[in-house]
Amino acid sequence: MQTATATASSAGTRDRIVTTAARLIQRQGYVGTGIKQIAKEAQATLGSVYHFFPGGKEAVAVAAIGHSGAEFAAFLREALDSAEDPAEAVENCAVRLAVELRASGWIDGCPVTAAALETLGGETGIQQACAEALRDWERLVSEKLLGAGFAAADARELATTVIGALEGAEVTAQVNHSEEPLRMAGRQLARLIRSYA
Amino acid sequence: MQTATATASSAGTRDRIVTTAARLIQRQGYVGTGIKQIAKEAQATLGSVYHFFPGGKEAVAVAAIGHSGAEFAAFLREALDSAEDPAEAVENCAVRLAVELRASGWIDGCPVTAAALETLGGETGIQQACAEALRDWERLVSEKLLGAGFAAADARELATTVIGALEGAEVTAQVNHSEEPLRMAGRQLARLIRSYA
DNA sequence: ACACCTCTAGAACGAACGCTCTATCCAGGC
DNA sequence: GCCTGGATAGAGCGTTCGTTCTAGAGGTGT
Numbered sequence: 001m002q003t004a005t006a007t008a009s010s011a012g013t014r015d016r017i018v019t020t021a022a023r024l025i026q027r028q029g030y031v032g033t034g035i036k037q038i039a040k041e042a043q044a045t046l047g048s049v050y051h052f053f054p055g056g057k058e059a060v061a062v063a064a065i066g067h068s069g070a071e072f073a074a075f076l077r078e079a080l081d082s083a084e085d086p087a088e089a090v091e092n093c094a095v096r097l098a099v100e101l102r103a104s105g106w107i108d109g110c111p112v113t114a115a116a117l118e119t120l121g122g123e124t125g126i127q128q129a130c131a132e133a134l135r136d137w138e139r140l141v142s143e144k145l146l147g148a149g150f151a152a153a154d155a156r157e158l159a160t161t162v163i164g165a166l167e168g169a170e171v172t173a174q175v176n177h178s179e180e181p182l183r184m185a186g187r188q189l190a191r192l193i194r195s196y197a
Numbered sequence: 198m199q200t201a202t203a204t205a206s207s208a209g210t211r212d213r214i215v216t217t218a219a220r221l222i223q224r225q226g227y228v229g230t231g232i233k234q235i236a237k238e239a240q241a242t243l244g245s246v247y248h249f250f251p252g253g254k255e256a257v258a259v260a261a262i263g264h265s266g267a268e269f270a271a272f273l274r275e276a277l278d279s280a281e282d283p284a285e286a287v288e289n290c291a292v293r294l295a296v297e298l299r300a301s302g303w304i305d306g307c308p309v310t311a312a313a314l315e316t317l318g319g320e321t322g323i324q325q326a327c328a329e330a331l332r333d334w335e336r337l338v339s340e341k342l343l344g345a346g347f348a349a350a351d352a353r354e355l356a357t358t359v360i361g362a363l364e365g366a367e368v369t370a371q372v373n374h375s376e377e378p379l380r381m382a383g384r385q386l387a388r389l390i391r392s393y394a
Numbered sequence: 395a396c397a398c399c400t401c402t403a404g405a406a407c408g409a410a411c412g413c414t415c416t417a418t419c420c421a422g423g424c
Numbered sequence: 425g426c427c428t429g430g431a432t433a434g435a436g437c438g439t440t441c442g443t444t445c446t447a448g449a450g451g452t453g454t
Contacts, residue, residue: 029226107317113310114311114315116371117310130372131373161385165361167368167369168363171364171365174314174317181361185358192388195389
């Protein structure tokens with residue numbers, strides 16, 4: 001265990017490293033983000049980074065992806081609570097994503113997709129962290145549908161489709177610098193969900 | 198212009214560089230793929246690569262993404278022709294993607310997504326090549342829908358949604374080492390398309 | 395006062411990066 | 425025969441990569 005001050009100071013530095021790494025990986029990918037860049041922008045030194053993460057770059061990335069995953073889960077939870085009707089809630093979610101994406105200058109996309117795609121060959125730790133994040137998000141959508149009376153099988157299949165479609169639409173929106181792909185996906189997903197009523 | 202033999206020999210090497218780069222970028226991303234690795238695996242030398250692509254790494258990548266985009270367009274065209282009904286055709290497309298993905302050991306995913314996400318900050322040439330590829334694919338789906346009597350606005354919105362959903366589902370399938378996300382997306386997209394009938 | 399431990403600090407290492415450069419090879423034109 | 429220019433070949437440039445290492449700062453327990 002640690003004393004109060006030690007906890008505060010170390011958690012501070014560690015936290016800065018994780019959040020900075022999360023933002024950089026989201027924007028530049030895993031390979032494109034260097035350990036030294038993370039340390040510099042987090043206002044930490046290389047020594048500190050390797051002190052908190054003896055596993056090196058991959059360990060930092062795993063923690064960062066976990067952080068991003070939880071952050072997006074919170075966003076998703078709130079967006080899904082914005083409406084009683086799951087179809088409307090999903091569409092709201094897409095619209096909010098579109099607005100946030102534009103506000104970031106089209107660079108803050110899905111926090112796990114880039115890292116996942118780059119590391120498919122090896123780096124199983126990172127891939128596992130990405131898989132867990134995706135599962136979490138699907139679970140949130142699935143629970144929303146179950147709460148609205150959907151059958152279990154339908155909810156599961158719809159949830160996977162919704163998360164996948166939002167991911168793909170976000171990439172399309174980023175590449176085209178346009179909110180439209182996300183807004184379209186939102187509308188169509190809402191229509192799909194309503195088709196079960 | 199070039200003589201017949203010169204064309205054959207130079208196109209051979211140039212072609213090998215492009216196809217090799219396309220495969221490597223698809224699997225490792227743009228940043229994760231080195232010029233020397235491309236040259237080595239294409240059985241070319243560094244001199245040849247810079248001879249054919251004075252623009253360096255980015256120029257090679259733009260050509261590679263163009264190649265991958267056209268290749269996937271051909272795949273898409275054929276898959277969409279597998280059934281008269283557009284809903285059935287899209288579902289077939291998802292299933293074929295799932296089968297091919299498994300066969301590749303889950304590593305040969307969407308050929309442009311990874312490169313697009315890594316280079317969102319700069320490298321506008323690469324981003325443009327990705328945007329063009331996506332537009333091409335959407336156009337193919339849209340034309341299939343128009344041929345089945347869909348309204349222009351519906352066809353456009355559905356096409357964007359279909360391509361986006363397939364992309365996202367493919368990433369999910371890769372991360373989870375499972376065909377299910379793609380098969381689910383195929384079923385749901387078919388249902389969505391049929392809801393317009 | 396002293397030892398101890400967490401955390402910070404950054405120099406240094408070998409490897410790999412993208413790219414430039416010179417040298418060589420070889421077919422076609424004169 | 426010689427010259428020209430496309431194509432091949434790879435050594436070497438400066439830089440950055442991830443990682444390791446030693447040194448010291450600052451606080452706590454005895």
